[in-house]
Amino acid sequence: MATRTIRDVPTTAFSHQVLVVDDEPMVREVVARYLERDGLRVHEAADGAAALAWLTDHRPDLVVLDIMLPGADGLTILRQLRADGDVPVILLTARADEFDRVLGLELGADDYVVKPFSPRELTARVRTVLRRTRSDVAVAAERLRFGSLTVDAQTREVSVDDERITLTPKEFDLLYTLAHSPRQVFSRRQLLEQVWDSAPEFQDPATVTVHVGRLRQKLEADPDEPRWITTAWGIGYRFEP
Numbered sequence: 001m002a003t004r005t006i007r008d009v010p011t012t013a014f015s016h017q018v019l020v021v022d023d024e025p026m027v028r029e030v031v032a033r034y035l036e037r038d039g040l041r042v043h044e045a046a047d048g049a050a051a052l053a054w055l056t057d058h059r060p061d062l063v064v065l066d067i068m069l070p071g072a073d074g075l076t077i078l079r080q081l082r083a084d085g086d087v088p089v090i091l092l093t094a095r096a097d098e099f100d101r102v103l104g105l106e107l108g109a110d111d112y113v114v115k116p117f118s119p120r121e122l123t124a125r126v127r128t129v130l131r132r133t134r135s136d137v138a139v140a141a142e143r144l145r146f147g148s149l150t151v152d153a154q155t156r157e158v159s160v161d162d163e164r165i166t167l168t169p170k171e172f173d174l175l176y177t178l179a180h181s182p183r184q185v186f187s188r189r190q191l192l193e194q195v196w197d198s199a200p201e202f203q204d205p206a207t208v209t210v211h212v213g214r215l216r217q218k219l220e221a222d223p224d225e226p227r228w229i230t231t232a233w234g235i236g237y238r239f240e241p
Helices: 025-037 048-057 074-084 098-107 119-133 169-179 188-195 206-219
Strands: 017-021 041-045 062-066 089-094 111-115 143-146 149-152 157-160 163-165 229-232 236-239
Touching: 017 025, 017 048, 025 041, 025 062, 025 119, 041 048, 048 074, 062 074, 062 119, 074 089, 074 098, 089 098, 089 119, 098 111, 098 206, 111 119, 119 169, 143 169, 149 169, 169 188, 169 206, 169 236, 188 206, 188 236, 206 229, 206 236
Parallel strands: 017 041, 017 062, 062 089, 089 111
Antiparallel strands: 143 149, 149 157, 157 163, 229 236
16 A cells, blocks of 8 residues: 655645545546645545554544455445444445445445546535534534434434434435425435535435435334434425424
C-alpha cells in the first residue's frame, strides 16, 4: 500500500483524510489528484489486504472503495468498516453490477459512483458526504422525541426504549429529515435531493428504498408493519409521530 506524499500544500491545511482503495493505479492517481486539489489528504491502497492493514491503525473521514478488488473485495471491507463504526463509504462499481450496488447500500454504503465516472462528480459526492456527516453541521442542535424513539441532532445518536441504535451517517440523515417533518410525505425524488444532495436523474431511486428498509430493520419492532416510517403508496414515505 502506498501513502501519497502530499505536494505543495502544508499538512496542516487538510481538514479531512480520505482513503482511496482501487487496484487500478491510474484510477487511484486521478482520484487522488482531484481530491487533493479539493483540499483533502489522500491515502491509497491497491488491494483489500492493504486497506484493512492501514485501517487497523487509522480512522479516515471517508473511504472511496472499489467493489472489485483482489484478495478481500470491497464488500468485505465495507462489512468490516460497519462492524467497527460509521466511517462514510462511497463505492466505485461497474455499470453492470446492480446487485453489488444494492448489496453495498444494504451493508451501509453512503453513496456509489458507477465506472467509468467523472472525477469531478466523485469529488462533488465526497464533498457532499463529508458535509453531511460532520457533527458540527447538523441542521439544528435539537433532540426529537416520539414516545420511545429519540433522535438527537447534536450528537447524531438515536435510541429506542433507551437502547442506542447504530446508524450509518446517511441513515441518520434520512431519519432526521423524515422525523423533523412528521406526517409530511416525501417522494423519493425529494429525499434524493435533500438527503443525498443529488439530482434525481443521476441517482437510483432504489437508493432511498434500500435505506428506508435498513432503517425499519433497525428501528421497528416489526419491519413488515412499520410504526415509525410508513409508505405513502405511489408517492414515497412519511414519519408517523
